[in-house]
Structures are given as C-alpha cells and as structure tokens.
Amino acid sequence: MKKVPTSRVDKLLGSMGYGSRTEIARLGKVGGIVLDGADLTDVSKRIPVTPDLPSRMEIDGEPLDPVPGLVILLNKPLGMTCSHKEDGALVYDVLPERWRRRDPAVSTIGRLDKQTSGLLLLTDDGDLLHRVISPKKHVAKVYRATLARPLVGTEGPLFEQGGLVLEGEDKPLAPAHLEVLSPTEARLTVTEGRYHMVRRMFAAVGNHVEALHRERLGGLTLRDDLPPGEWRLLDQAEIDAIFGGS
Structure with missing residues (x-):
C-alpha cells in the first residue's frame, strides 16, 4: 500500500501559494482555515495530504485548491507562450493567480510554440513530467497540420521509414x-519532442505548415467541449491513459 504523505498545515498552504507561514498562522487564528467542519487554529499540525483534502478543507470559505500532484489539460489557443517569463500572453495566465506561487511550480509538460494550438498538459509533479517527455516512454503526439502546398505522396513513406535528418x-x-x-x-x-519538429519535418520535404493543432497525447484526446483557453483537471484514470494509449 502506498504511504500517504503528511505535511504541516502552514507548510502545505505556503507551498500552494496561500501566503507566508506568518500569514497562514494569522488566518488560522481568525477561523479562516476549516478542516472537516472544525476551525483549525494550530497550523503547525501535521495532516495527511490526500486527494480528497479539497473536499474537506476550506480556506476563507472557499474549497482548498488541488493538492500537489495536480495535472491540468489546457486547450491552448494561438498566441500564448509556454513560458514563465516571456513578454505577452502566457499559458499560465489562464490559471488561478495563486497557482503561479506554488512550490513545486506548475510547468508545462513539453511545449507548444506560440503559433500551435491544442492539447497541452501542465503539472507540479516533476516525476510525471519527465516520464511523459522521456524518449524511452514513446508517448505518441498527434498533430493536425494545414500546409501551404499540396502533398506529393512521398511524405508518408519517408516519415514512416524513419531516418530523416532535420537541418x-x-x-x-x-x-x-x-x-x-x-x-x-x-x-x-x-x-519525439524535438524543437519545432513537425514544422521542420514538412520543411524538409519542401512544404510549409500554415496551421498546427495538437489533437492527442498518448491516450488523451482533446474533446470538443473544451474551448480554446479553457482547462480542466485530470483524474488518475486520465493520467494513466497518457501512457496506456502510446
């Protein structure tokens, strides 16, 4: 049986972006932290960090944010960058502001460039991130590409046989x-997940990608009911499906 991690309340809430330990201690003293229906005033108390904690704990009258280990599926729109620091619109801008202060940080699992839309995962689980992007896992990524020129018919066999060397x-x-x-x-x-890989593959056969959209990652498919710019949390079965569909 997997051991359930525990944490001091002030350390847990601090790592989730709720404030400094001093601020969290002050919040506890005024009844701002409720666990299982009772005020939790001693923020040095250690509690089990279980997936159901957000349904049992409230902070300032609101359910606790998802505990560490969250995985987010975002329908990335065009024009957003997968970066914490670049100028302009960032994929992190669509998430709750407090989540940008989480430690470990929420990061993208791989990247989609600014002009590529579609399925993008984000997580604060470093082990999962590295498992998904590891070449050894062979997690399939499916893209729909709109091209500037008609296909000539030789592209499929060339890509299928492997061995193409990019510039x-x-x-x-x-x-x-x-x-x-x-x-x-x-x-x-x-x-694979090489830099601008799909665009460079088509460039290698004399074509140009005008639009690029990622539809699937492993066993996860981007559903039509998630509009561009919207996101949702994945459950464990969906996280497992990332590897089950590769």
Missing part, C-alpha cells in the same frame, strides 16, 4: 505516421 541535426528521426486528410491537410503522429 542542423545529426541524429535521424524515429518513424512517424502520416495520415492524409486532404491535399493540404494531414495528421502526423510522432513519438
């Missing part, structure tokens, strides 16, 4: 699967 690199690409949707639209499945 500026020495290591050949792993095999990738191309599904032709129309003369200028294709669905490409890759298992």
Whole structure:
C-alpha cells in the first residue's frame, strides 16, 4: 500500500501559494482555515495530504485548491507562450493567480510554440513530467497540420521509414505516421519532442505548415467541449491513459 504523505498545515498552504507561514498562522487564528467542519487554529499540525483534502478543507470559505500532484489539460489557443517569463500572453495566465506561487511550480509538460494550438498538459509533479517527455516512454503526439502546398505522396513513406535528418541535426528521426486528410491537410503522429519538429519535418520535404493543432497525447484526446483557453483537471484514470494509449 502506498504511504500517504503528511505535511504541516502552514507548510502545505505556503507551498500552494496561500501566503507566508506568518500569514497562514494569522488566518488560522481568525477561523479562516476549516478542516472537516472544525476551525483549525494550530497550523503547525501535521495532516495527511490526500486527494480528497479539497473536499474537506476550506480556506476563507472557499474549497482548498488541488493538492500537489495536480495535472491540468489546457486547450491552448494561438498566441500564448509556454513560458514563465516571456513578454505577452502566457499559458499560465489562464490559471488561478495563486497557482503561479506554488512550490513545486506548475510547468508545462513539453511545449507548444506560440503559433500551435491544442492539447497541452501542465503539472507540479516533476516525476510525471519527465516520464511523459522521456524518449524511452514513446508517448505518441498527434498533430493536425494545414500546409501551404499540396502533398506529393512521398511524405508518408519517408516519415514512416524513419531516418530523416532535420537541418542542423545529426541524429535521424524515429518513424512517424502520416495520415492524409486532404491535399493540404494531414495528421502526423510522432513519438519525439524535438524543437519545432513537425514544422521542420514538412520543411524538409519542401512544404510549409500554415496551421498546427495538437489533437492527442498518448491516450488523451482533446474533446470538443473544451474551448480554446479553457482547462480542466485530470483524474488518475486520465493520467494513466497518457501512457496506456502510446
């Protein structure tokens, strides 16, 4: 049986962005922290950090934020950057402001460039992040690409056989699967995460990607009921599906 982690209340809430330990101690003294229906005034108390804690604890009358280990699925819109520091719109801007102060920090699992939309995962679970992006896990990533010029028919076999070497690199690409949707639209499945990989693959065969959208990651598919710029938390079964669908 997996051991349940425990934490001091002030340390836990501080790591979740609720404030300094002094601020959290002050909040506890005035009845701002409620656990299982009772005021929790001693913030030095250690409690089990279980997934159901947000349904049992309130902070200033609001349910506790998700405990560490959260995984977020975002339908990334165009124009947003997967960065903590760059100028302009960031993917973190759509999350609650307090979540930007969490420690460990919430980070993207891989990146989508500014002009690529679609399925993006974010998490504060470093182990999960590295598992998903690890080349050894072969987590499939499926993109829908709109192209500037019609496909000529040789792209699929070339990508499928592997061995294509991108400009500026020495290591050949792993095999990738191309599904032709129309003369200028294709669905490409890759298992690597190199810099601007899909765009560079089509550039290598003399084409240009005009629009790029990620539809799937492992066994997770971006549903139509999640509009661009919206996000939702994943449950454990969905997190497991990341690896089950690769």
